[in-house]
Amino acid sequence: MSPDTWVSTDSDPTRLSERRPPQSLFPNWLMCIPFVVLHLAPLAIIWTGVDLRSLLLCAACYAFNVVGITLGYHRYFSHRTYKTSRAFQFVLACLGCTALQKGPLWWASIHRHHHRHSDTTEDAHSPVVNGFFWSHIGWIFAPDWNEGDPKSVRDLSRYPELRWLERLHWLPPLLLATACFLIGGWSGLVVGFFLSNLLSHHATFLVNSACHLWGGRRYSTADHSRNNTLVALLTFGEGWHNNHHHYQSSANQGFFWWEVDISYYLIRLLAAVGLVWDVRKTPLEKLRCEEPAGQPRNAMPPDCQLHIPTITTSPAKTQSVAS
Ligand SMILES: [Zn+2]
Numbered sequence: 001m002s003p004d005t006w007v008s009t010d011s012d013p014t015r016l017s018e019r020r021p022p023q024s025l026f027p028n029w030l031m032c033i034p035f036v037v038l039h040l041a042p043l044a045i046i047w048t049g050v051d052l053r054s055l056l057l058c059a060a061c062y063a064f065n066v067v068g069i070t071l072g073y074h075r076y077f078s079h080r081t082y083k084t085s086r087a088f089q090f091v092l093a094c095l096g097c098t099a100l101q102k103g104p105l106w107w108a109s110i111h112r113h114h115h116r117h118s119d120t121t122e123d124a125h126s127p128v129v130n131g132f133f134w135s136h137i138g139w140i141f142a143p144d145w146n147e148g149d150p151k152s153v154r155d156l157s158r159y160p161e162l163r164w165l166e167r168l169h170w171l172p173p174l175l176l177a178t179a180c181f182l183i184g185g186w187s188g189l190v191v192g193f194f195l196s197n198l199l200s201h202h203a204t205f206l207v208n209s210a211c212h213l214w215g216g217r218r219y220s221t222a223d224h225s226r227n228n229t230l231v232a233l234l235t236f237g238e239g240w241h242n243n244h245h246h247y248q249s250s251a252n253q254g255f256f257w258w259e260v261d262i263s264y265y266l267i268r269l270l271a272a273v274g275l276v277w278d279v280r281k282t283p284l285e286k287l288r289c290e291e292p293a294g295q296p297r298n299a300m301p302p303d304c305q306l307h308i309p310t311i312t313t314s315p316a317k318t319q320s321v322a323s
């Protein structure tokens with residue numbers, strides 16, 4: 001399967017005018033229980049207290065969770081923006097599992113579906129179609145999205161160890177929680193494990209919600225994706241979401257030096273020590289903003305006018321993500 005079949009090239013803006021209610025208004029209550037526990041558990045701080053050790057554990061676990069999602073589930077498993085060994089692929093999958101967002105096959109399947117149907121009625125979590133709350137949390141409990149589409153992740157499911165981990169996706173977070181308890185006692189478990197997971201959940205969920213509502217649009221993609229600096233800082237670079245929707249095959253989502261992208265810096269570090277390779281970058285021509293024929297230059301987004309050389313194209317030309 002070509003990497004370019006995993007990403008959307010659909011650029012028909014008329015589909016955004018379609019609206020329909022959320023796919024299912026009735027949540028799967030059983031699925032809500034772990035989510036509610038995750039949100040209530042940090043309240044136990046009242047009894048456990050907070051110390052420096054638990055705060056350091058919290059920071060470390062937050063970094064594990066976010067890196068697992070950004071480097072692992074998103075930039076590797078969903079988009080294959082770099083290559084690695086089978087052993088390190090499994091390490092990335094385990095790291096992603098610690099974020100309590102199910103297994104890599106489910107996550108990649110839902111995410112590839114998002115790119116194919118961004119901000120349409122088919123999208124699992126579009127705030128444009130179904131509102132902020134639905135895109136941030138609500139869709140997770142809808143039975144519609146409880147299962148991914150196995151056909152869309154055949155390139156991943158051919159690895160038996162990934163299928164095994166998909167079934168036991170709760171095992172890495174259980175081990176991490178145990179380690180937090182052994183290192184920091186009850187406050188290590190509550191602050192180090194539960195609070196960090198709560199924070200990383202909402203930080204990464206902001207990419208689905210806030211990054212399709214608020215921020216700049218350097219590239220006129222067919223969806224409503226935005227570049228949001230705050231979300232980019234919280235999620236180690238995932239907030240450059242308009243860049244990402246414009247060119248999904250790139251390992252870097254911050255396209256310019258001033259767009260801080262910690263996940264990409266880590267990928268470069270891993271490449272430098274030989275753990276990953278063939279890191280894909282955005283071609284120069286894809287960095288440019290397209291200038292619609294007949295439109296004045298000052299009609300373009302401000303950062304295009306200031307920083308980026310322009311190319312003139314026909315309005316009928318569709319964007320391609322192939323490389
Ligand atoms: Zn993506």
Ligand SMILES: [Zn+2]
Nearest residue numbers: 114118225241
């Ligand atoms: Zn998106």
